[in-house]
Amino acid sequence: MKIWENLIEDTKKIIPSDVQCEIKMINSIDSLTRFANSHIHQNVEEEMTDLYLTFHSDGKTTNLNFNITSLGSIDEVVKKALSEIENNPKDSSWSGLASKENSYDGYRNLSPENPDLRAQKVKDFIDQGGSFNGAGYCSSNVSNVFVWNTNGLSSSDTATSAFLDGIFRSETSSGSSHLGHKTLENIDGEKVGQEAYSIAKESQNPQDIDPGVYEVILGPDAVSTILVFLAVYGFNAKSKVDGTSPIEIGTEQFDKKITLVDDPHKEGALNFKIDASGSPKAQTEIITNGVPKSYFHTRRTSTELNEKNTFHEMFGWGDSFGGLGTNLYLQPGGISKDEMISNVKKGIYINEFWYCRVLDPITQVVTGLNRNGSYLIENGKITKPVGRLRFTQSFMSSLGQGNVLGVGSENRFADSEFGEGILNVPMLHLKEFNFTGGVSG
Amino acid sequence: MFNQINKSIDSAIGSGAQYADARILISKSRNISSKDGELEDFNNSENMGLGIRALVGSSWGFYATYDLSDKSLIEAGKKAYLIAKASSKVPGNDFPLADVPIVQDKYVTPHEQNPFKVSSTDQIDLLVSSTHEMKKLGSSIASGRLNFWDTEKWFGSSQGHEIYQNIIESGGGISSLSIGDGETQIRSYPQSFGEYRTGGWEVIQSFKFLDHVERLTEESKRLLTSPQCPEGTRDLILEGSQLALQIHESVGHAIELDRILGWEAAYAGTSHLQLNKLNEHRYGSTLMNIVADATLPGALATFKYDDEGTPAQRVDIVKEGIWTGVLTGRDSAAIAGVSPGGMVRADGYGRLPMVRMTNVGLLPGESSLEEIISSTDDGVYMETNRSWSIDDLRLNFQFGCEVGWLVKNGKITDMVKNPTYTGITPNFWGSMDMLAGKDEWVFWGTPNCGKGQPSQIGHTGHPASPARFKDVRIGVRG
Numbered sequence: 001m002k003i004w005e006n007l008i009e010d011t012k013k014i015i016p017s018d019v020q021c022e023i024k025m026i027n028s029i030d031s032l033t034r035f036a037n038s039h040i041h042q043n044v045e046e047e048m049t050d051l052y053l054t055f056h057s058d059g060k061t062t063n064l065n066f067n068i069t070s071l072g073s074i075d076e077v078v079k080k081a082l083s084e085i086e087n088n089p090k091d092s093s094w095s096g097l098a099s100k101e102n103s104y105d106g107y108r109n110l111s112p113e114n115p116d117l118r119a120q121k122v123k124d125f126i127d128q129g130g131s132f133n134g135a136g137y138c139s140s141n142v143s144n145v146f147v148w149n150t151n152g153l154s155s156s157d158t159a160t161s162a163f164l165d166g167i168f169r170s171e172t173s174s175g176s177s178h179l180g181h182k183t184l185e186n187i188d189g190e191k192v193g194q195e196a197y198s199i200a201k202e203s204q205n206p207q208d209i210d211p212g213v214y215e216v217i218l219g220p221d222a223v224s225t226i227l228v229f230l231a232v233y234g235f236n237a238k239s240k241v242d243g244t245s246p247i248e249i250g251t252e253q254f255d256k257k258i259t260l261v262d263d264p265h266k267e268g269a270l271n272f273k274i275d276a277s278g279s280p281k282a283q284t285e286i287i288t289n290g291v292p293k294s295y296f297h298t299r300r301t302s303t304e305l306n307e308k309n310t311f312h313e314m315f316g317w318g319d320s321f322g323g324l325g326t327n328l329y330l331q332p333g334g335i336s337k338d339e340m341i342s343n344v345k346k347g348i349y350i351n352e353f354w355y356c357r358v359l360d361p362i363t364q365v366v367t368g369l370n371r372n373g374s375y376l377i378e379n380g381k382i383t384k385p386v387g388r389l390r391f392t393q394s395f396m397s398s399l400g401q402g403n404v405l406g407v408g409s410e411n412r413f414a415d416s417e418f419g420e421g422i423l424n425v426p427m428l429h430l431k432e433f434n435f436t437g438g439v440s441g
Numbered sequence: 442m443f444n445q446i447n448k449s450i451d452s453a454i455g456s457g458a459q460y461a462d463a464r465i466l467i468s469k470s471r472n473i474s475s476k477d478g479e480l481e482d483f484n485n486s487e488n489m490g491l492g493i494r495a496l497v498g499s500s501w502g503f504y505a506t507y508d509l510s511d512k513s514l515i516e517a518g519k520k521a522y523l524i525a526k527a528s529s530k531v532p533g534n535d536f537p538l539a540d541v542p543i544v545q546d547k548y549v550t551p552h553e554q555n556p557f558k559v560s561s562t563d564q565i566d567l568l569v570s571s572t573h574e575m576k577k578l579g580s581s582i583a584s585g586r587l588n589f590w591d592t593e594k595w596f597g598s599s600q601g602h603e604i605y606q607n608i609i610e611s612g613g614g615i616s617s618l619s620i621g622d623g624e625t626q627i628r629s630y631p632q633s634f635g636e637y638r639t640g641g642w643e644v645i646q647s648f649k650f651l652d653h654v655e656r657l658t659e660e661s662k663r664l665l666t667s668p669q670c671p672e673g674t675r676d677l678i679l680e681g682s683q684l685a686l687q688i689h690e691s692v693g694h695a696i697e698l699d700r701i702l703g704w705e706a707a708y709a710g711t712s713h714l715q716l717n718k719l720n721e722h723r724y725g726s727t728l729m730n731i732v733a734d735a736t737l738p739g740a741l742a743t744f745k746y747d748d749e750g751t752p753a754q755r756v757d758i759v760k761e762g763i764w765t766g767v768l769t770g771r772d773s774a775a776i777a778g779v780s781p782g783g784m785v786r787a788d789g790y791g792r793l794p795m796v797r798m799t800n801v802g803l804l805p806g807e808s809s810l811e812e813i814i815s816s817t818d819d820g821v822y823m824e825t826n827r828s829w830s831i832d833d834l835r836l837n838f839q840f841g842c843e844v845g846w847l848v849k850n851g852k853i854t855d856m857v858k859n860p861t862y863t864g865i866t867p868n869f870w871g872s873m874d875m876l877a878g879k880d881e882w883v884f885w886g887t888p889n890c891g892k893g894q895p896s897q898i899g900h901t902g903h904p905a906s907p908a909r910f911k912d913v914r915i916g917v918r919g
Binding site: 030031032033034035036038040041042043044045046047048049050061062066067068084091092093114115116119122123126135136139165166167174176242243318319320354355357359360361362363365367368369371388436437 | 487492618705829894
């Protein structure tokens with residue numbers, strides 16, 4: 001990309017030899033078509049080119065970021081950085097720049113999807129809903145990342161994604177569905193609409209049930225919420241450094257049926273194959289048969305914990321966040337949805353969680369609610385839709401030994417409270433889940 | 442700048458849009474974080490770009506670009522129109538726009554010291570010394586953060602608006618986290634995630650972090666050995682910053698007209714409020730008087746015009762417990778037949794403006810925290826938010842706080858840990874029977890309100906003083 005090549009050529013000429021410098025650029029076109037009350041009401045596109053510059057000299061570090069318009073002259077930026085760096089205290093956890101050997105060339109010059117195709121996908125969805133009220137979005141994205149540093153590393157990558165996410169609402173119910181893919185043309189709007197409509201239809205006139213401990217079947221979006229909380233608060237090595245992670249590597253903390261990998265090379269994975277240091281990511285075992293195998297490391301956390309870097313530094317996030325896997329895949333089992341339901345004596349099917357918040361990171365006790373489709377299952381059959389329930393439940397225990405009764409046979413990308421496209425998961429059947437409140441509080 | 446904006450607007454209107462407006466922003470931010478007496482992150486950020494929205498029939502089209510060349514600006518106007526036009530494949534009723542005054546004006550946030558002109562060494566030193574002291578006193582993790590924003594904004598519309606605003610915001614906070622046997626306990630000041638206001642470096646100086654490091658460290662450690670908050674139904678006394686979040690979640694979001702109209706249904710949700718019950722629905726007790734006021738000097742959501750050029754104003758939301766007002770934009774106000782309240786803002790140049798809370802606050806009562814405690818026989822006083830969760834109708838909520846204090850026969854007795862409370866919005870607000878007065882009324886600010894798709898972060902304000910709620914379910918645990 002010309003703009004990047006020019007910037008690096010200019011930078012090379014002016015960086016003093018005793019200064020370590022890393023420059024990252026994110027160039028993207030994000031488009032999103034939003035619908036509510038069964039028509040498109042907002043339709044947006046943003047083209048951005050943001051730069052993240054890190055300078056390290058005399059044991060001190062400073063970070064600057066600009067978009068390409070506000071950057072002005074790189075000469076001025078370097079002067080500003082070097083003057084600012086003098087004011088900063090020593091950076092004791094500086095872990096250096098990635099080596100030249102880690103360079104990776106993955107840039108592809110791709111064009112964005114067009115708004116007419118997004119509108120068509122929305123129409124395909126809404127047409128499935130009959131008289132129900134449809135709402136949601138169809139998005140598409142092309143992102144390019146570039147990393148250069150004074151060690152001579154030069155890396156780039158390109159990723160694309162498209163999502164259709166929607167709900168249908170009746171007077172008394174709602175149902176949702178979600179699909180993600182690398183390209184918009186592969187999103188089946190009718191399929192997403194049919195699933196959301198079917199859930200909304202079957203969820204009408206929900207009945208209250210008493211709070212308590214229930215067996216549950218969790219749809220992919222609910223499963224992804226549990227995993228993303230464990231990823232951010234547990235497997236993120238920064239939380240281990242801080243002493244707040246419940247994860248102990250090599251200990252049988254989860255049920256044997258749980259195997260989670262982070263694999264940017266898996267067919268259909270949506271996110272970058274390099275991390276924000278510019279280093280290539282590899283397949284990483286996170287949980288194997290219930291045993292935690294690795295944290296998500298950055299340069300700093302791997303130095304602080306004296307463990308091998310897994311290259312999970314995030315583009316656009318500061319060092320205080322840590323690392324996160326963005327191509328997570330929960331190994332499927334062999335149980336179909338119907339079979340899973342038939343295995344439940346008395347339990348609840350939860351399609352989606354909502355507004356989950358951690359009460360204590362070290363116990364991973366989380367509170368939240370259900371939405372967009374929940375049913376009571378009795379003697380292997382769905383018997384009635386159920387209303388709003390609040391849970392207060394440790395997410396560690398929810399996947400703990402003996403608590404996972406079954407893993408679904410089909411995976412799909414699922415939405416989560418921390419974003420879509422980072423988790424590809426099946427349904428789960430759990431033995432116990434603690435609901436602490438109902439509609440009346 | 443207005444010449445550049447008008448090139449883009451003219452292009453959108455020339456292409457066929459019935460209305461267009463655009464903003465050019467230069468946004469600076471500085472984020473500093475410290476841990477255990479060391480600098481953890483120091484980041485200066487600056488970006489510049491244009492966002493233009495065009496109205497075609499029943500849809501807004503929006504396009505944002507960092508490229509401010511004439512060619513790009515003209516192209517941006519066309520793209521905004523074409524994106525809006527693509528929506529006609531799935532049309533609704535045309536969007537009307539409520540009338541607002543067409544003004545040309547300038548506004549700068551009143552401030553004493555621009556935080557970007559203050560030495561970063563002073564800012565870093567304040568955090569590093571605060572966290573160093575807490576660590577020395579025995580904190581497991583002592584952390585602190587400062588955030589500053591300086592946003593210059595030029596707004597123009599096809600109706601003739603030309604408004605320049607320079608909004609300056611400052612905030613931050615410190616926390617002591619203590620780690621025990623399988624648990625963590627935290628105490629934060631001025632509130633969890635920090636306290637934020639409009640204004641300069643003087644905002645941070647007013648917090649006097651170092652005066653609080655000893656108390657925070659001692660309390661976070663003591664919480665580890667304190668008993669659990671007892672489970673049951675009791676009187677609940679909320680400190681101001683927790684009440685501010687309660688207002689944000691159970692009032693502020695519920696009164697957003699875009700939610701009530703269903704425009705946010707798939708993501709943020711809708712509302713338990715129905716427009717045909719405006720001026721009738723009982724939201725809470727007669728002590729409950731809520732206003733949305735974007736004119737409060739120093740509060741976080743204070744400005745002179747919103748991102749549609751509508752003047753900032755004070756709007757009654759709840760009067761003596763009756764729901765009377767909503768948060769509006771020009772389109773939603775016209776649909777609902779109410780006055781536009783100047784409550785539409787966007788997160789940077791790259792996002793579509795949407796309905797956002799301004800300073801949605803609870804007007805003070807006539808009591809005091811001391812009187813509230815002395816008149817409580819059996820209750821829990823809770824301070825500083827730790828967790829928050831509410832359903833998508835804004836009815837069923839559960840909050841956790843950092844610390845609880847048992848109140849027995851009019852006196853604070855024991856510290857208790859992991860205090861939580863849960864309730865249903867109108868029942869909860871209906872149980873408010875004591876409210877502290879003006880002396881304890883603080884302009885609490887929330888800098889991290891998420892809404893919209895693509896996601897936007899909003900800065901909102903919530904003036905509040907401590908209050909008491911009768912017979913609340915307390916102490917829910919997993």
